[in-house]
Amino acid sequence: MSLKKQATSGIKWSSISQVGRQVMQFVTTAILARLLSPADFGLLGMATIVIGFVGLFKDLGTSAAVIQIKNLSDSLVHSIFWINVAFGILGTIILFITSPLVANFYEEPKIAPVLMLLSLSFFISGISILQKALLEKDLAFNKLAKIEIAAVFSGSATGIVSALLGFGVWSLVYQSLAVTTVTTILLWITTHWKPKLLFSWNEVKQVSSYSLHLTGFNIFNYFARNADYLLIGKFLGTESLGYYTLAYRLMLYPLQNISAVLSRVMFPVFSQVQNDNDRFSRAYLKVVATIALVTFPMMIGLWAVSEPFILTFFGSQWQPVIILLMILAPLGMVQSIGTTVGTIYTSKGRTDWMLRWGICAGILATIAIMLGLQWGIVGVATAYATASATLTYPSFAIPFRLIDLRVRDLIAVLWRPFLASLLMLSVLMSLKIFILPKSLANAWILGILVPTGFITYLLASWLLNREQMQGLLATVGVKR
Numbered sequence: 001m002s003l004k005k006q007a008t009s010g011i012k013w014s015s016i017s018q019v020g021r022q023v024m025q026f027v028t029t030a031i032l033a034r035l036l037s038p039a040d041f042g043l044l045g046m047a048t049i050v051i052g053f054v055g056l057f058k059d060l061g062t063s064a065a066v067i068q069i070k071n072l073s074d075s076l077v078h079s080i081f082w083i084n085v086a087f088g089i090l091g092t093i094i095l096f097i098t099s100p101l102v103a104n105f106y107e108e109p110k111i112a113p114v115l116m117l118l119s120l121s122f123f124i125s126g127i128s129i130l131q132k133a134l135l136e137k138d139l140a141f142n143k144l145a146k147i148e149i150a151a152v153f154s155g156s157a158t159g160i161v162s163a164l165l166g167f168g169v170w171s172l173v174y175q176s177l178a179v180t181t182v183t184t185i186l187l188w189i190t191t192h193w194k195p196k197l198l199f200s201w202n203e204v205k206q207v208s209s210y211s212l213h214l215t216g217f218n219i220f221n222y223f224a225r226n227a228d229y230l231l232i233g234k235f236l237g238t239e240s241l242g243y244y245t246l247a248y249r250l251m252l253y254p255l256q257n258i259s260a261v262l263s264r265v266m267f268p269v270f271s272q273v274q275n276d277n278d279r280f281s282r283a284y285l286k287v288v289a290t291i292a293l294v295t296f297p298m299m300i301g302l303w304a305v306s307e308p309f310i311l312t313f314f315g316s317q318w319q320p321v322i323i324l325l326m327i328l329a330p331l332g333m334v335q336s337i338g339t340t341v342g343t344i345y346t347s348k349g350r351t352d353w354m355l356r357w358g359i360c361a362g363i364l365a366t367i368a369i370m371l372g373l374q375w376g377i378v379g380v381a382t383a384y385a386t387a388s389a390t391l392t393y394p395s396f397a398i399p400f401r402l403i404d405l406r407v408r409d410l411i412a413v414l415w416r417p418f419l420a421s422l423l424m425l426s427v428l429m430s431l432k433i434f435i436l437p438k439s440l441a442n443a444w445i446l447g448i449l450v451p452t453g454f455i456t457y458l459l460a461s462w463l464l465n466r467e468q469m470q471g472l473l474a475t476v477g478v479k480r
Contacts (some may be wrong), residue, residue: 003272007283010141010265017145018261021152028156028175035163036171044172046106047114051121054091056218058122059084061211063133064346068271069207076207078198081130088126095119110169117173121180128184131191137268147186155179213351217358224362228369228380240377246314247324247381250302251332254295259336262287263343270347281405284344288337289413289468295336296414297457300421303329304428305449308442320377327381331388337414338392344399357398361391416468420460427456 062080099115159175233241273279306325345354365387372383
């Protein structure tokens with residue numbers, strides 16, 4: 001199979017996995033929410049923050065190194081496996097020992113035994129990190145999708161049955177461990193590679209710079225990404241944080257469900273063509289054009305229907321989210337493209353550049369958030385959006401130097417979906433302001449605007465951007 005066909009297949013299967021897991025998780029959460037108390041979910045939420053931070057160290061960027069290196073030696077693969085096992089054990093021990101300290105910090109003794117049991121997930125996942133990386137390197141996303149869906153299904157069944165039996169918060173713990181355990185078992189069954197007692201420190205040192213720079217970026221990015229949550233919670237209170245969190249999660253939706261899926265597939269693809277800048281840049285532009293085709297109308301449309309959307313689905317008590325969403329939605333459109341540059345750094349082996357840029361951008365964004373605090377959550381959202389807009393050009397121009405790509409080449413593939421989205425916006429705003437009655441219920445307004453926007457965008461895209469539309473249809477398996 002050609003690289004193009006492998007990439008197309010990978011995108012299809014990654015999309016199937018993402019949609020399947022999200023639907024299953026939504027249904028499971030809805031069921032568990034009726035069987036468990038909010039306090040049970042709160043306990044797991046506290047634990048998840050700690051687990052997320054410790055998880056940054058579980059493979060020290062070795063998975064990305066396995067995917068990026070074109071010619072892996074046998075001894076390096078085995079060495080990386082044993083490193084992952086060692087850090088999995090270390091993560092389990094550290095989390096087990098520190099769980100009472102976390103309980104003291106939260107002043108919640110029940111969280112200690114929860115963390116102790118969840119600490120096993122680091123050891124369990126540590127023995128299969130390499131197998132997953134090898135499947136991704138080989139673009140075997142069909143196998144990964146089946147494994148991931150089966151694991152989520154097993155976890156959901158475990159959690160629901162445990163809740164019905166009255167296990168309370170432990171149902172959520174068992175659910176999490178079941179997903180990790182089933183994933184590890186299926187990865188071992190699916191992958192033909194098996195470990196041997198081989199270890200070469202000299203070969204490990206050759207990839208240590210790449211891996212440690214990537215880990216450093218992930219750690220710094222973790223804190224930079226959560227700086228707004230931390231500062232709002234500290235200085236503006238839980239209610240303000242609740243409004244901001246909802247708006248930010250809605251803004252992140254296209255990043256998590258579209259850009260992330262494509263980036264996951266394209267990293268191993270780009271790694272295979274890392275020495276051919278012309279081929280790399282052409283493939284990259286096709287990817288971002290596809291992302292823009294979906295995310296631009298999604299976020300501009302969300303801006304247009306923000307008021308009826310929030311009031312219909314979340315209620316009038318969430319009205320402060322409307323203005324936040326209108327500030328952050330355009331940022332989500334830009335970030336859906338901006339998040340893809342990480343694959344350029346990692347594919348080209350320049351995680352040192354990635355770390356330096358991450359530190360500079362993170363510091364500037366955090367300073368902006370701190371300045372915006374004096375005007376409340378609207379000030380924070382505005383400051384964050386302004387800082388991100390200011391950083392947009394260098395965030396593309398710097399990694400583009402690695403593949404001989406110009407920013408104007410990027411603009412050349414983005415202006416059509418952007419213009420089609422603006423045409424959609426003009427129709428929606430005209431309909432909303434001049435035609436629809438002011439007294440019409442929000443649900444009816446939303447029910448009219450959404451299909452109208454969808455049809456308008458399709459027509460505009462077919463007139464302005466037919467080639468990209470046909471490419472997207474071909475990718476998802478629709479023949480012209």
